[in-house]
């Protein structure tokens with residue numbers, strides 16, 4: 001009873017005093033923002049996820065039931081907005097003008113307010129109890145090891161720290177160039193788009209939505225956020241945390257809807273900018289529907305090339321294992337294909353990769369459910385690859401046993417299939433071999449010195465250019481490969497990896513004018529603001545000025 005009273009008092013005082021309450025360790029244990037207990041959610045105690053529109057949390061007449069990926073129990077009920085229910089969201093966005101909630105000439109104090117919110121939210125995430133809450137909640141809906149979930153929470157915390165204090169207003173830094181005559185000066189400003197939409201996928205339920213949402217807000221936009229329903233509970237709880245940290249409740253709307261309803265909302269609300277993170281299939285459809293007013297973080301068929309210099313085999317094998325199989329291969333940056341110089345085939349690399357893959361187990365979620373491919377679909381893909389002459393299973397290639405993962409999801413052992421480089425390049429094989437399988441699955445191939453042009457050819461033909469790794473300390477080799485490829489996030493050097501999207505470096509595709517980025521000040525400015533030039537020309541007129549002849 002006492003705790004309930006304290007909790008009510010805390011809510012009444014929020015947001016102004018939330019930080020103080022949390023700073024006191026006595027209250028760290030109560031998590032006043034949270035409406036669920038991550039460990040207790042179950043079929044008999046299902047959690048509910050609401051929508052947020054025009055500052056109010058709302059339910060819906062339609063509840064979408066989410067199955068626990070580990071045992072199939074109906075454990076989360078999501079209030080899904082139907083096509084008939086989108087009007088409040090359309091209205092809410094329409095209230096935000098094109099010039100945004102703030103800009104350098106309007107409500108600049110909001111830059112400071114958002115800096116304060118970031119400081120407080122970062123501090124909250126640094127508290128072990130809060131961090132543990134989000135790690136466990138992520139694990140419940142997008143099963144991955146505790147360390148992988150913690151990585152997501154940690155990157156989010158560091159990102160928020162990076163944009164504390166004055167750093168938000170520095171994002172909107174302008175510049176000036178002297179003009180042609182006295183009184184003339186041109187100023188370049190970063191301008192918001194105003195009403196915007198953010199759509200994010202299932203695989204990083206906290207990191208992707210928070211980083212994009214805060215970037216949108218920092219630059220003065222009003223976003224409506226839609227996270228994949230399977231994992232939206234994480235962001236629903238995070239929004240409640242942000243409110244406790246002082247984020248005005250009207251600043252962001254949060255909608256749960258299926259793809260079709262969301263598509264309708266986009267067409268009716270006509271946002272000035274949409275940031276879409278997800279598959280290329282949906283990305284390409286939305287690019288057309290939205291007439292190009294979109295930025296994309298789409299599919300990754302991410303490659304790694306091992307150069308001719310074989311060194312530190314243990315380390316490279318471990319990085320390959322992490323890149324291909326951490327989060328059960330469900331990172332957009334996961335290693336999808338490994339081009340291995342023949343020198344590596346003579347090393348213990350493949351056998352070490354096999355041993356490392358065999359260590360992964362369901363118990364600690366180092367391998368686990370695949371949320372967008374069934375077991376059958378992944379094995380069928382593998383069998384198609386095996387029809388290519390010279391291909392073979394290097395390891396894995398079987399369904400996981402002794403589990404209760406429901407059949408709508410996939411469960412296979414970490415798998416590697418070898419396909420000869422000559423075969424990969426053939427027109428009738430190329431598309432199949434380079435299809436993104438969003439699960440613990442990779443293709444491995446081998447090349448000889450004289451076949452490097454074939455490898456580069458294979459890269460040139462790919463349609464998605466997200467992450468890549470060139471594992472070599474041979475500077476000339478690095479130059480050759482980097483100079484002839486385009487991936488937006490490319491690691492180069494012996495320690496190169498394909499995964500890893502920390503807050504301190506740009507993460508995003510390249511080679512596509514629609515390409516977005518995430519994390520850094522450059523990414524935020526590129527995605528969430530546009531350039532506006534104000535040319536001051538205040539005079540005075542030159543003495544004795546006369547009307548010139550027409551030109």
Ligand SMILES: NC(=O)c1ccc[n+]([C@@H]2O[C@H](COP(=O)([O-])OP(=O)(O)OC[C@H]3O[C@@H](n4cnc5c(N)ncnc54)[C@H](O)[C@@H]3O)[C@@H](O)[C@H]2O)c1
Pocket residue numbers: 199200201202203204226227228229257258259260262263277278279280282283285286296297298299300331332333372436438466508509
């Ligand atoms: N480039 C990146 O940074 C990045 C990051 C994570 C994931 N991904 C990619 O995402 C994919 C996996 O995620 P997924 O399966 O959830 O992707 P998805 O494209 O199926 O779904 C992404 C989001 O779009 C929504 N959606 C679906 N159809 C829609 C429509 N017509 N209109 C509006 N919204 C719609 C979904 O509900 C979800 O929230 C992989 O291809 C992966 O490579 C890319």
